Amino acid sequence: MDRAITRRFGTAAALISVLAFVTTVAQAADPLPSWNDGRAKQAIVAFVAKVTKEGAPDFVPPAARIATFDNDGTLWAEQPMYFQLLFALDRVKALAPQHPEWQEKEPFASLLRGDVKGALAGGERAMLDIVMITHAGMTTDEFEKIVADWIATATHPVTKRPYTAMVYQPMLELLAYLRANGFKTFIVSGGGIEFMRPWTEHVYGIPPEQVIGSSIKTQFEMRDGKPVLVRLPEIDFIDDKTGKPVGIHKIIGRRPLMAFGNSDGDLQMLQWTTAGPGPRFGLIVHHTDAEREWAYDRHSSIGRLDKGLDEAQARGWTVVDMKGDWRTLYPHEKK
């Protein structure tokens, strides 16, 4: 260490300034360590630099730095089926002893025999029956506890890991990086809003009030002089496809600056976001990694990415090649 500096500022002050310098360099060198240095990472960093540089032509004030993220397939995995559906199946099993009639009644009978495919053969009607029986009929406080207990203990059928361990490490870094640059990060998911809120703050650093999703109706009631909100078996809002920009408008009330998705369910959110005036950024996570995860796109029944892949080309959205762009996939693989 330079003796003149040590003398002028004292040892402690010099140490602090050196530490600060080292930290700054480390951050500047790699804010996204789990991303390989490809086009996707470069596009993200260049965009953030552009909109956060005060006085520059593309500068955007912090209040307008809204970034929206799809959840299933974008922030965490979604195969072999949406995790919320796996939650519903677990709930059917847990509730079965109180419903002996389910042994004879579809879609429950098939489910309880372990025949998921057979249960879902009943199409949208069967799916809705399963969702409503497992998601409605209790108070909001009760449902929150059911979800919190499940997410703390349930494990994924293939990886045998907790579902919250199947979030994508590069996206966790991206969320933190955007927040460090003054962005407010939101989830905009086709999944159930109350299925996500109990754990998004802990897992993603996204508080409940920044989660948008599909919902069922609730009703205010007084029970023994105490107010409760009861979950009704009635759809309130489907936050998917054209519903995503509608949901963003309903809850955020302004157009995002950046939007991140992985399937055609995110197409309209990306269109709406990137059609805004001034700089905008759209990104699609393309599941190309059959070895570390799953590879699927145009022909998948879950997380189908078909039109989105074409529009990304036409509209200049960034496409993440999961296999090539992501050095690390899950947090536990981090070195």
Place this chain on the structure above:
Amino acid sequence: MDRAITRRFGTAAALISVLAFVTTVAQAADPLPSWNDGRAKQAIVAFVAKVTKEGAPDFVPPAARIATFDNDGTLWAEQPMYFQLLFALDRVKALAPQHPEWQEKEPFASLLRGDVKGALAGGERAMLDIVMITHAGMTTDEFEKIVADWIATATHPVTKRPYTAMVYQPMLELLAYLRANGFKTFIVSGGGIEFMRPWTEHVYGIPPEQVIGSSIKTQFEMRDGKPVLVRLPEIDFIDDKTGKPVGIHKIIGRRPLMAFGNSDGDLQMLQWTTAGPGPRFGLIVHHTDAEREWAYDRHSSIGRLDKGLDEAQARGWTVVDMKGDWRTLYPHEKK
């Protein structure tokens, strides 16, 4: 100034520390200068001190410090009728040249003759006709501009001041005081969400994503390859009475720590808030000041406060006596 201090730190540094000290003392002495030192002010300050004192039994982490405010009659005035209704009446006049048929058609004919009472004699149906014709049929961007233009130029029929000058100075101070103490402030209004969002950030420091209100449905459409959201003449959600806790749950997803209202429309929000576990705070603004504003409660058709006044007693909510508790009413009266 003490010469030893001046010598040790240099004049500039000493000046800064003295200024900082003076500012701190001034803030500590009176965070709410437009509130007289009565029970209401004392209750607010005591509650905030209690929940923000780290290590204390009632400490609440910043993430859970949610405060919800009704708008009409709580943050700004609401007489002689809700300002959004005055907006709608102004819009009917502005649109009349494009609708010659309105000269013969109620409720528009009465309105255009200046007979508001006659127009509203048609009850809910007439009101809905007026709201839908003035609030639906355009894109969300177009409506935002209509509201922004109106709020910038329209004046109140009695005071002749801009509507945004009829916000309550004590409540502006309260909003700022809570935010300085780590609270996130939300509006939860029976009024239209898109009628408020264009100006709440500027006037109250509350960003669009922290505004909850009544809404009509919107629909995503592609027009010449550009995505738009079109406002439909169809109610989506009424954020009033039992709708307020439902709206809070929908958009915030957690129970507020503090809630502020002024009418029976806020009753369920106050019940829901103060029924939560741990410390909670409910407050009702009672319009008692016929001289500086309007005095009304149990028998008013606008902002009726009847059950709320009784429940405040029973449940220990703070009641603001506008005449006695508020030293200053509007910002322009500030000395």
